[in-house]
Amino acid sequence: MEAHGSGFRRVFVLAFCVAGIWSAYIYQGVLQETLSTKRFGSDGKRFEHLSFLNLAQNVVCLIWSYIMIKLWSSRITGGAPWWTYWSAGITNTIGPAMGIEALKYISYPAQVLAKSSKMIPVMLMGTLVYGIKYTFPEYMCTFLVAGGVSTFALLKTSSKTISKLAHPNAPLGYGLCFLNLAFDGFTNATQDSISARYPKTSAWDIMLGMNLWGTIYNVIYMFGWPHGTGYHAIEFCRQHPEAAWDILLYCLCGAVGQNFIFLTISRFGSLANTTITTTRKFVSIVVSSVLSGNPLSSKQWGCVVMVFSGLSYQIYLKWRKLQKLQRKRKTT
Template sequence: MEDHVDGGGVKRVLILAFCVVGIWAAYITQGVLQETISTKRFGADGRRFDHFPFLNFAQSVICFVWSFVMIKLWSSSSKGSAPLWSYWSPSITNTIGPTMGMQALKYISYPAQVLAKSSKMIPVMLMGTIMYGVKYTIPDYISTFLVAGGVSAFALQKTSSRTMSKLANPNAPLGYGLCFLNLAFDGYTNATQDSIKARYPNTNPWDIMLGMNLWVSIYSGLYIFVGPLVPNWSYGNGYEAVRFCQEHPEAAWDIILYCLCGAVGQNFIFLTISRFGSLTNTTITTTRKFMSIVVSSVVSGNPLSPKQWGSVAMVFSGLSLQIFLKWQKLQKLKKKKKKGV
């Protein structure tokens, strides 16, 4: 009996390690590719790729195909799962939000973008307090203060000239503004997805991935391929993006790899949540963000000053405290359930 338990424990640890490596490898690689695509000058003509709505479209198409294949190979859409039409609303914000996050890389560095997007709890707490009268504890406010203070301190510090030279159009207020709009849209997307899951409990992660990416592909496709047919259209030209990729195959390969990393990363996230819960997944993805900043600084040539590293430490201290608070609440719930039994 003990051997069976030990064997099960070892297997669980190995699966967790597999999930950690998978998430880190997929999203750190994707981060490097995202930074490369947004800052690199391709070809002999030294042109930048600045068609970020096309990047969102390409990723949604590949993730849609990936989820469709996974459903056919490993599962099937459950009876009583959410119908595809139910995803039309959150997919609108899921089309606009990530595009804004990518667009921000024209104006701020990748580490700055990662830090700004790590402050998701700030708009959540503001909305919860103002609109719903939610009361938070002092440790909750401390964690939020650390994250907000760290992001603010990082934004106020001078970025190295080497990093600035890589940006298409340095503009910190605009870059951070786009990141926070991205977070606001993500908040609506996540809340609506939770609502769909509550209404249709048999919906599995592959169904959600399929439905969301189907609608995002439709919206993005209309925006970048039908929009340019309208006179005086000046945003998100998909035809120009395709032409750019034809003229610069290196950029096309970077985009394909970027999209595949996103699809693979979602696989590992679903596996982690199903086996270990959302708290474990949050911990893994939070540490992954920190590693992405380290990799960007060391490998991609975005040197951070000691003061900026202090701001990074401040942000991730706040995020770590938030994870610990969630763990405490989870333990209290488990104790209450045991007493109830």
């Protein structure tokens, strides 16, 4: 009876994590698309300073992680010092900024799809730099994802979607997304290296360190450069409170989403988290197409299904590998 209750609680926590991640990031996606396409106020102005979203989210997540550390973390010494995150902070600042900036040039579904192809540069770098040999099923996954993304990029976007974009330019938009993936790869590798060197580092410590440096870099970029776009962004928010409210909600969604991701990884592992976030991306495209008026053609939907079939197969391969490893451990 106790085991049954424990199993029920585990299922309930998992369902809670799925609901938290989906609701936070799907709504954040809607807000991101709104901020990149909507015309605010009676003057019908666009919010052109999309890089400001990164600074705002860094500040909110920095405060959030500091509060969480004070409330929940036990005071164990031996975690990574704050200064160790400086290099990962640079790439984590530039990468997401490029991803958000891409929304000026391509639609939100196109951006989500392009950013879903993270496995392509990982496998490419693994083969060329480290000489890693992958299996045929792994290459099959990459082929499905790469084929789906490239075909989607080549297909004509509807005129209704193009009319909403600030500066339609597909090659530039996709180029920014793939640069975002390259910088994300370095960020993830650096975070793994820090965690290996300082095993007592908690998820909240990483969140605090990353967002601290992100805040420093973004403040310098937004307010220190000659154009001072940060001042223009704040002035725009002052004149258009609706945009300021959307930005605050966007940041809170990011902080809440990170909270549920950490909970999922700590309770169920990274594979469960990958599955939840991958399915969330697919749902985000559906929600964007239905609610935000970004109609996709039947051929484009075919590309979306192709990409997520590859990602789903990749998740299945990881799950099978994990099951084999667990069985091996039991027999030894």
